[in-house]
Amino acid sequence: MKPIGFPDARRLRRAMRKAGAVDPDTALPASAFNEILDSDIDPYVEAGMLREGRSGTFYLHEPTASVVIRKQTVIAVVFWFLVIIIPVVILQLSTNRATSP
Helix, strand or coil, rough: CCCCCHHHHHHHHHHHHHHCCCCHHCCCEHHHHHHHHCCCCCCHHHHHHHECCCCCEEECHHHHHHHHHHHHHHHHHHHHHHHHHHHHHEEEHHHHHHHCC
């Protein structure tokens, strides 16, 4: 399964809300996703962001989309937190070691 990019997930969610495709009755045909996404819709269906309505139509499953986007945000924040904190801790430890008698 190809990972879903954060910008792609947000763009899909925004476009689906704008089109009103948020329940099975207002689902969009698969061909409409060519304009919204650069890639195939399969990763979004596998992640649960998109669900199939009537045959060949898909709609945004808002609860799952929110979880996917929130998870991506948390992962990015934790990554950057570690990238910043680890060097600071190393510098602090090396400075403490150099100044101790």
